[in-house]
Amino acid sequence: xxxxxxxxxxxxxxxxxxxxxxxAQNVECAILQSAETLLDVYGEDIRARTYVTQDPSRxxxxxxxxxxxxxxxMHMESGAxxxxxxxxxxxxxxxxxxxxxxxxxxxxGYELFDENDAAQADAExxxxxxxxxxxxxxxxxxxxxxxxxxxxxxxxxxxPRREALMRHIWRPRRFRALxxxxxxxxxxxxxxxxxxxxxxxxxxxxxxxxxxSDAEIAERIAALRAxxxxxxxxxxxxxxxxxxxxxRETCSFALEHLHDIAVDLxxxxxxxERFERRCEALAARGVDVxxxxxETSYGRSSMEYYDGFVxxxxxxxxxxxPPIATGGxxxxxxxxxxxxxSARAVGGVIRxxxxxxxxxxx
Amino acid sequence: MTIKLxxxxxxxxxxxxxxxxxxxxxxxxxxxxxxxxSGAVGGIAGVDLVLLSAGEIPRELAAxxxxxxxxxxxxxxxxxxxxxxxxxxxxxxxxxxxxxxxxVPASWVDVNTLDDLDAAAAAFRARHGFRxxxxxxxxxxxxxxxxxxxxxxxxxxxxxxATEGTVKNLTAEAVADITSTGETxxxxxxxxxxxxxxxRSQATLFRSRTAPMDxxxxxxxxxxxxxxxx
Numbered sequence: 001x002x003x004x005x006x007x008x009x010x011x012x013x014x015x016x017x018x019x020x021x022x023x024a025q026n027v028e029c030a031i032l033q034s035a036e037t038l039l040d041v042y043g044e045d046i047r048a049r050t051y052v053t054q055d056p057s058r059x060x061x062x063x064x065x066x067x068x069x070x071x072x073x074m075h076m077e078s079g080a081x082x083x084x085x086x087x088x089x090x091x092x093x094x095x096x097x098x099x100x101x102x103x104x105x106x107x108x109g110y111e112l113f114d115e116n117d118a119a120q121a122d123a124e125x126x127x128x129x130x131x132x133x134x135x136x137x138x139x140x141x142x143x144x145x146x147x148x149x150x151x152x153x154x155x156x157x158x159x160p161r162r163e164a165l166m167r168h169i170w171r172p173r174r175f176r177a178l179x180x181x182x183x184x185x186x187x188x189x190x191x192x193x194x195x196x197x198x199x200x201x202x203x204x205x206x207x208x209x210x211x212x213s214d215a216e217i218a219e220r221i222a223a224l225r226a227x228x229x230x231x232x233x234x235x236x237x238x239x240x241x242x243x244x245x246x247x248r249e250t251c252s253f254a255l256e257h258l259h260d261i262a263v264d265l266x267x268x269x270x271x272x273e274r275f276e277r278r279c280e281a282l283a284a285r286g287v288d289v290x291x292x293x294x295e296t297s298y299g300r301s302s303m304e305y306y307d308g309f310v311x312x313x314x315x316x317x318x319x320x321x322p323p324i325a326t327g328g329x330x331x332x333x334x335x336x337x338x339x340x341x342s343a344r345a346v347g348g349v350i351r352x353x354x355x356x357x358x359x360x361x362x
Numbered sequence: 363m364t365i366k367l368x369x370x371x372x373x374x375x376x377x378x379x380x381x382x383x384x385x386x387x388x389x390x391x392x393x394x395x396x397x398x399x400s401g402a403v404g405g406i407a408g409v410d411l412v413l414l415s416a417g418e419i420p421r422e423l424a425a426x427x428x429x430x431x432x433x434x435x436x437x438x439x440x441x442x443x444x445x446x447x448x449x450x451x452x453x454x455x456x457x458x459x460x461x462x463x464x465x466v467p468a469s470w471v472d473v474n475t476l477d478d479l480d481a482a483a484a485a486f487r488a489r490h491g492f493r494x495x496x497x498x499x500x501x502x503x504x505x506x507x508x509x510x511x512x513x514x515x516x517x518x519x520x521x522x523x524a525t526e527g528t529v530k531n532l533t534a535e536a537v538a539d540i541t542s543t544g545e546t547x548x549x550x551x552x553x554x555x556x557x558x559x560x561x562r563s564q565a566t567l568f569r570s571r572t573a574p575m576d577x578x579x580x581x582x583x584x585x586x587x588x589x590x591x592x
Contacts, residue, residue, distance in 0.1 A: 044493070044517050045509050048502070096443050096502070167484060167514065174512025177477065191474040191556060198471075205469040207551050210529040212470065212486060220472045220485060 003356055005090075005104075011352035012088040012106040018132050019086035019110045027085050029070040031092075035060035041069060041336065042304060051092050063092035068305070068330065069337065071111050072345065076338040082114040088352075101322075102353065111347030113334075118344060119274060122309040122329060123281035125346050129313065129325055130287060132350070136358050138313040138324060142251065143298025144278075145169065145328075146308040147258065147271045151244050154267025155237050157182065158230050160223055170304045172297070179241065184232035195221065196228050240265055247296040251279050254294040278309060299326075305333040309346065315358055324358070325350040363575070364410045365582045368422055368431035371399050371413035375565060378457045379432045386590050406589060408582040417441075419568075424448040426572035429583065436462055436540055436563035440500050449568040453592040458565035460540040462500055465552040467529055467536075474556045476511045479536070483515040486535065497521035497534035500560075504538045507560045526550040567592060 020026060032055070038046055051063040064070065067087050075083060088108040095101045110128060114121040130140060152165045161182055168174040180186035195201055201221055202214065240261060247257050255276055262269045279289045299310035308329030315321045327348020335342035369390060370376045380390045389404035390411055401411035412428055419433035420441040432455065438445050466473050466482075473482050483494040494516045498504050501518055508516060521528055521537070526546050528534035540563065541547055544554060567590075575583065 039493075039517070043514055044505060047518075048505050048509075099443065164481070164484075168512060171512040171514065173510070174480065174514075177512065181477070189475055189556065192478075195471060195474075201471045202469075205471050208467070208469045209551050210467050210535055211490065211532055212467070212482070212535055214469075216485065216489060217470060217472055220482060224472065 003353060005106075007356065008106045008353045009088075011356055012108045015108040015132065015350055015352055015355075016086050016088040019084075019108070019128070022084070022110070022128055024084040024086035024110055027071060027074065027087050029064060029067050029074070029087060029089070031064055031090075032058075032061045033064045033070060034058070035062045037073075037337070038062050038065070038069060041333065048096055049093055051094055065093055066091055066349070067107060067109050068111070068333070068347065071109070071347075072330075072334055072337050075111075075113050075345075076334060076341055076343065079113060079343075081343060082112070082116070085109075085111045085113075085347075105351060105353045107349045108352055109347060109349040111345060113343050113345045115344055117281075118308070118329070118346070119277035119281045121344070121346050122278050123285050123287070125327060125348055126282060126309075126311055127285035127287055129311070129327065129348055129350070133313055133325060133355075136324070136355065137316045139293070139316045141293045141295060141298055141312050141314065143295050143300075143310045144271070144275055144308060145299065145306055145310060147268065147275060147296055148241075148244065148300070149307065150268040150271030151241060151261075151265055154265045155233075155241075157233055157237070158227070160227060161230070161233070170300060172301055179233070179238050182233040183235055183238045185238075192224070196225060236264075245297050247294070249294065251282075251289040251292045251294045254296075255279060258296075274308075299328060305330045307332045311348065315354075318358065321354055321357065322351075324354050363579050364408050365430065365575075365579055365586065366410050366412050366428040366573075367403065368412045368414045368419045368428040368433075369401070370416040370419070370432060375416055375432075375458055376413075379455065379565065382455045382457075383590070388586070388589060406582070406586055408578065409586060420445075420449075423568055423570040424572065426570050426574060429570050429573040429575065429579070430586075431568050431570070432565055433568065434458055434460070434540075434563045435566050436460065436500065436503070436561055438566075438568065439561060440503050448571055450571060452567045452569050452587065453590070455565040455567060458563070460542045460563050461559035462503060462538065462540050462561040462563065463554045463559050464496070464504075464536060464538045464557070465526075465541075465547050465554050468548075468551050468553040470553075476513060476555060476557050479555065480511075480513040480515075483513065487515040493517040494536065495519045495534040496536045496538055497525050497528040498538035499525070500538060500540075503560055526552060 035052055050065045052060055055061045071085055090104050091107050092104050095103050112121050112125055149169055164178055244261055247254050258272045262272050283289050299306055306328035310328035312323040313325040314323045325348055329346040331344050334345050369379050383390050387405050392401045394400050399413040401413055403409045403411050416433050419431040420438045422428045423431045424442050442448055473479055486494045496516055497519050499522050504518055519534055525537050525539045
């Protein structure tokens with residue numbers, strides 16, 4: 001505490017200059033953002049973490065919880081690749097369960113839109129952050145959501161099951177519940193068995209109310225029947241996912257480990273090769289990948305729109321503080337916000353307010 | 363100073379509260395005419411009765427404007443952030459029992475669990491182009507519950523009353539509300555999901571952790587809790 005917004009702003013401006021020097025163009029974003037867009041990206045949960053207010057003509061608006069969404073929108077409307085953007089400004093986060101945490105703080109970001117070599121782009125962003133933060137005692141952690149999604153794509157399951165798993169990649173509990181149900185580790189609820197056994201499930205459905213039609217109900221029953229007929233997901237497949245999610249070591253060892261897993265799940269080989277190329281690109285930029293940490297499940301529950309490389313810098317001796325910097329690749333988000341167009345993008349943010357609470361080691 | 367006891371100002375909840383205290387030797391009564399919200403406390407000195415809407419009692423307890431208050435657990439949990447740091451439950455009073463539940467149309471024969479609701483929500487969004495609407499006034503409790511349950515593709519729409527009618531009126535696909543017998547739900551062709559309730563609520567006596575007290579107040583509060591055996 002004791003930090004004023006003015007001190008925080010000065011630090012933010014200093015960091016932004018670092019990103020401008022690295023070739024980024026400075027951009028400004030509106031504080032009031034469309035609630036609808038953010039709700040569509042993050043889901044209803046975001047209401048618990050943002051300030052929502054009412055605009056007389058635009059309806060619900062939110063005080064920006066981050067810059068990524070508006071920067072992507074701006075790039076998709078007018079930007080040409082490759083583009084490098086930087087920004088600094090306040091973001092606003094409602095702290096329902098942690099009133100002691102800051103609800104208004106600065107973020108400084110660097111976002112790179114590049115259609116060419118994803119490994120090079122990932123390495124550029126990570127190396128820039130590592131260099132910018134090198135005088136602080138921080139521990140870097142990396143991950144790759146793309147490895148888990150590649151594994152799910154390569155599983156021997158039906159398309160509906162695959163889609164359900166993909167939908168819940170970012171919700172570990174529900175993902176686990178689905179695996180348990182598909183593999184028969186969780187019992188089928190009696191009501192489900194009764195439904196599947198009923199010759200005419202709608203016979204006693206009673207009066208119909210609401211928008212969801214009989215056709216939609218029939219479609220889901222058909223899907224449930226097809227699923228029941230499919231039989232259980234092979235336990236060895238579930239174990240592969242378990243082994244994959246447990247990978248937590250340095251990049252060099254993780255790479256070996258993932259190559260081993262890919263022997264049993266050849267479909268995920270391209271994702272492992274992408275990881276390998278990223279490691280090479282990082283090494284070429286001076287990052288010591290034999291010491292850099294890698295966790296397959298890193299960022300799964302907290303970084304919802306990232307779908308590839310993810311990273312975070314956490315204070316080594318201040319476990320009470322949240323990560324100082326976080327980032328990752330969000331190709332899919334560009335497609336969702338791009339109205340038919342998509343791009344390849346990777347970026348990250350630093351919280352200057354937290355940085356000021358740390359002492360430099362230099 | 364005095365100890366302020368907040369009690370619901372009308373209806374069955376007020377009467378039952380008066381009965382509960384009466385059975386333990388503390389008589390609560392309304393004074394003045396029927397429309398005047400003032401009351402008296404017998405059986406102990408130094409305690410003032412404050413008649414309030416049940417929905418305002420959590421806020422008054424949290425702000426420390428009343429020392430004790432009777433209200434539902436549901437309202438405490440919905441309205442107070444970090445409720446357990448602001449109030450302490452002293453006794454469950456054994457009435458006003460109600461569960462916060464999620465209900466869907468009874469004709470949704472394919473939806474019985476949270477798992478089903480999530481799958482139906484995904485298909486609904488793909489078909490209709492918007493997230494499945496759940497009508498409720500318990501926004502915080504429901505958001506937490508659905509997040510922990512891993513449900514996606516839903517939205518909460520605000521309904522402060524007659525929530526069970528929203529599905530028929532096409533302003534929601536499902537509801538989340540307090541129910542004691544489920545009769546209103548059934549009458550509106552809704553069924554409760556086969557899950558544990560989001561919350562089991564009942565009328566509860568709470569103590570404010572923030573209300574200021576002098577030495578005499580502390581003695582009064584100790585005497586009162588002894589008489590009430592809480």
